[in-house]
Amino acid sequence: MSVANADDRSPSAALRTIDILNSCSKSIEAGDPHQSDNPVSELVEFLDTISDAAASAPDNEDAKHNAFEVLSEIYEYLCSPSLDQTVIDMLAFELPTAVSKFAGVSDRCLEIANCVIDQFIAMCSPRDMLSILCEALSKTIKASACIAPLLSGLSKVILSIRKHHFEQVKEAVPIIVKVLKVASWESDDGETEVESLFDRAVGIANSIRAVCTKLEGRSKEKLCALLGLYVLQSMALVSVSLNHNNPNCHRLVSQFLLFFPYCSLSYLGLITGSDVDKMTTIVIGECTEDKDDYMSCLAYVKHGASLSVIWGHISDEVAQAAEEDLTAVKDELRSNQMRRWQTVGMLKHIYCFVNLPWDLKKHAINLLLCITDGNISQKCDDELADLSSYVPNLFAALQAIKMIIIYAPDTVLRKLAFDAFKRVLADIPSSQRFDILKALITNTDSSSMIAILLDLVRGEMHMENRKRLSMRNDEAQQTENKECPKLFFWNATVLELVELVLRPPKGGPPSLPENNDAVQSALNLYRFVLITESTGKTNYTEVLSKINLLKAYNEWLLPLRTLVTGIMAENRNDSVPLADDTACTLNPVELVLYRCIELVEEKLKQSA
Numbered sequence: 001m002s003v004a005n006a007d008d009r010s011p012s013a014a015l016r017t018i019d020i021l022n023s024c025s026k027s028i029e030a031g032d033p034h035q036s037d038n039p040v041s042e043l044v045e046f047l048d049t050i051s052d053a054a055a056s057a058p059d060n061e062d063a064k065h066n067a068f069e070v071l072s073e074i075y076e077y078l079c080s081p082s083l084d085q086t087v088i089d090m091l092a093f094e095l096p097t098a099v100s101k102f103a104g105v106s107d108r109c110l111e112i113a114n115c116v117i118d119q120f121i122a123m124c125s126p127r128d129m130l131s132i133l134c135e136a137l138s139k140t141i142k143a144s145a146c147i148a149p150l151l152s153g154l155s156k157v158i159l160s161i162r163k164h165h166f167e168q169v170k171e172a173v174p175i176i177v178k179v180l181k182v183a184s185w186e187s188d189d190g191e192t193e194v195e196s197l198f199d200r201a202v203g204i205a206n207s208i209r210a211v212c213t214k215l216e217g218r219s220k221e222k223l224c225a226l227l228g229l230y231v232l233q234s235m236a237l238v239s240v241s242l243n244h245n246n247p248n249c250h251r252l253v254s255q256f257l258l259f260f261p262y263c264s265l266s267y268l269g270l271i272t273g274s275d276v277d278k279m280t281t282i283v284i285g286e287c288t289e290d291k292d293d294y295m296s297c298l299a300y301v302k303h304g305a306s307l308s309v310i311w312g313h314i315s316d317e318v319a320q321a322a323e324e325d326l327t328a329v330k331d332e333l334r335s336n337q338m339r340r341w342q343t344v345g346m347l348k349h350i351y352c353f354v355n356l357p358w359d360l361k362k363h364a365i366n367l368l369l370c371i372t373d374g375n376i377s378q379k380c381d382d383e384l385a386d387l388s389s390y391v392p393n394l395f396a397a398l399q400a401i402k403m404i405i406i407y408a409p410d411t412v413l414r415k416l417a418f419d420a421f422k423r424v425l426a427d428i429p430s431s432q433r434f435d436i437l438k439a440l441i442t443n444t445d446s447s448s449m450i451a452i453l454l455d456l457v458r459g460e461m462h463m464e465n466r467k468r469l470s471m472r473n474d475e476a477q478q479t480e481n482k483e484c485p486k487l488f489f490w491n492a493t494v495l496e497l498v499e500l501v502l503r504p505p506k507g508g509p510p511s512l513p514e515n516n517d518a519v520q521s522a523l524n525l526y527r528f529v530l531i532t533e534s535t536g537k538t539n540y541t542e543v544l545s546k547i548n549l550l551k552a553y554n555e556w557l558l559p560l561r562t563l564v565t566g567i568m569a570e571n572r573n574d575s576v577p578l579a580d581d582t583a584c585t586l587n588p589v590e591l592v593l594y595r596c597i598e599l600v601e602e603k604l605k606q607s608a
Contacts, residue, residue, distance in 0.1 A: 014070060014073050024039050024087070040090060047099070051102045055105060064109070068109055071102055078091070079119060097135070099149070101146050104146050118156065130157050130168055133150050134172050138178075154207075158207040158208060177233045177297065180237050184197060198242075205256070208226070209259065228260075229283060229301050231259045231304070233300050234256055239253070240355045244360055250318065260324075270306070270308055271309040272342035273342055274342070276301055280295060303356075314363050336377060340371060343371065344397045345396070348393065351364065365404070365417050397424060399440065401424065402440065405452075430460075434489050441457075442500065447517045450517070451518050454497065457525060458524065458528050461529070462528075464487050494525070495542070498525055498526045503555055503559075508556075523589070526543075546607050552600055553597070564590050
C-alpha cells in the first residue's frame with residue numbers, strides 16, 4: 001500500500017466517525033420514534049470494526065493511525081461546549097466499552113481512551129458512571145490492556161460519589177476483583193501488563209481510602225472494612241500472578257500492605273483469622289446466606305490474610321510497610337496454643353491453594369515450623385473450653401499439608417512439610433490425635449502416605465506404652481504425675497486400621513505391588529501390637545482374643561499369603577525384565593507377613 005493511500009484512509013475514517021456522531025446527536029435530540037431504541041449502535045459497530053482491525057494486525061501502522069484518529073474525533077466531539085447533556089448521557093452508556101478496546105492498540109490510543117472516559121466522568125452522574133464502567137469491565141474481562149482505562153476511570157468515579165458511598169462501592173468491588181483475577185490468571189499477557197493492572201488496583205484502593213477520610217461513624221467503619229477485604233483479595237491475586245522474586249511484586253505487595261494500619265489490620269489478627277471475620281461481619285452482617293453469597297466474590301481474602309504475614313516472613317521491608325513486628329507475633333503464637341491452632345487453620349488455605357507457586361507454599365511451611373519450634377505452650381486438655389471447635393480446621397490443615405508431602409516436586413519441601421505435619425499433630429491433645437490420624441488414613445488414597453500415617457500410629461503407641469511402663473515401675477513418679485494415664489491409642493480401633501489395608505472395604509486382599517508400602521506398614525503395626533500385648537500380658541486392643549486371632553489369620557494373612565506367593569511364582573516363571581524388580585519390592589512384605597503368620601499360629605496353639 002502506498003503512502004498516498006494511507007493518507008486517504010485516515011481522513012475517511014475520521015470523517016465517517018464525525019458523520020455517525022452527528023447522526024446520533026440529531027436522532028437523540030429529536031427523539032425520533034422511527035429510530036431504533038439505541039441510536040448509538042451504529043457508532044459502536046463502526047468503532048469495533050476499527051479497533052478489531054488494529055488489534056488483529058499489530059504491525060499495521062495504517063490501522064493504528066486510523067484508530068488514533070477515530071478516538072481523537074470522539075474526544076473532540078465530547079469536549080464541545082454545545083453538546084446536549086441528553087446526547088452525552090446516551091453515548092456514555094455504550095462508548096466506554098467500545099473505547100476501552102482501543103487501549104491495547106498503542107500507547108497513544110491508551111492515552112486518548114483515558115481522556116474519553118475521563119470526559120464522561122466529568123460530565124455524567126457518578127452513580128451512572130460507576131454502573132457503566134463496571135458493566136464495561138464485565139464485557140472486557142480478559143484483556144488487561146483494555147481493562148486499564150476502565151480501572152483508572154473507576155478510581156476517579158469513586159472519588160466523585162456524593163452519597164451512599166459504602167453501598168455503591170460494595171456493588172463495584174466484586175466486579176473489580178473478578179476482572180483482576182481473570183485478567184491476571186487466565187490471560188496471556190506478560191508480567192509488565194499484569195503489573196500495570198495491579199498498579200491501577202492500588203489506585204482504586206487509594207480512592208476508597210480517600211472517601212473513607214470524608215466519612216464518620218458507622219459509614220466509615222463499613223467502608224474501611226470493605227477496603228480491607230479488597231486489599232486482602234488483591235494480595236492473593238498478586239501473589240499468584242507475579243514471580244515472588246520480581247522486585248515489582250514486592251513493590252505491589254508493600255503498596256497494598258500500606259493500607260493495613262489505616263484499616264486497623266494486624267498481623268496477629270490476620271494470621272489467626274479474627275480480623276477477616278470481623279471485617280466480614282461489618283460488611284455483610286450476621287446473615288449467613290448473604291455472607292456466603294457476597295464472600296464467594298471475595299473467595300481469597302483468607303488466602304490474602306495469610307499471605308500478608310508470609311510476605312512479612314519473606315521480607316523485612318514488607319513487614320515494615322505494614323508497620324508490624326513479626327518477631328513479636330511469632331512469640332505470641334508460640335506461647336498461645338489457641339491462637340496457634342487458629343493460625344494452622346488459616347494456613348491451610350495456603351497449602352491447598354492450587355494456583356499458588358510452590359516457593360510461597362515453602363515459605364508458609366517455614367512459618368509454621370517457626371511458630372512450632374522450641375518451648376511452645378501446650379495446655380492440658382481440660383484447660384481448653386471448646387476443643388471440638390478447632391478439630392475440623394486442624395484436620396483440614398493436616399490434609400492440606402499431606403497433599404504437599406505427596407505432590408511437592410521438591411524433596412526438601414516434602415521433608416519440611418512432613419516435619420510440619422508431625423509438629424501440628426503433636427500439638428493436638430492425645431484425646432483427639434488418634435481420631436484425627438484414623439480420619440487421615442481413611443481419607444487417603446496414596447499407599448506411601450497411608451504407610452507413613454500407620455507408622456505414626458505405631459510411634460504414638462510405642463510412646464504411650466513406654467509412658468505406661470514408666471509410671472507403673474516408678475511409684476514416686478506415678479504419685480507426682482498430674483497427667484491422665486489413659487491410653488488413647490491402645491484400643492480395639494487400631495485393628496480396624498490394619499483391616500482397612502489388609503482387607504480393603506471394596507474386597508480383599510489388597511492390590512500388589514502398587515500397595516506394597518501400605519501393606520508392609522499395616523503388617524508391621526499388627527506385629528508390633530501382637531508382640532507388645534503378648535509381652536506385657538495385656539489385651540487393650542483385643543488382638544489376643546481368639547475371635548480376632550482367627551479373623552486376622554483367615555481373613556487378612558492367609559489370603560495375602562496366597563496373593564504374594566502367586567505373584568512371586570508368576571515372576572519366577574516370567575522373562576519380563578521388570579519381574580525381578582517386582583520380586584524385590586515384595587520381599588520385605590513377604591518377610592513380615594510370614595512372621596505375623598507364625599505369631600498368630602503360636603497364639604492360636606496356646607489358646608487351644
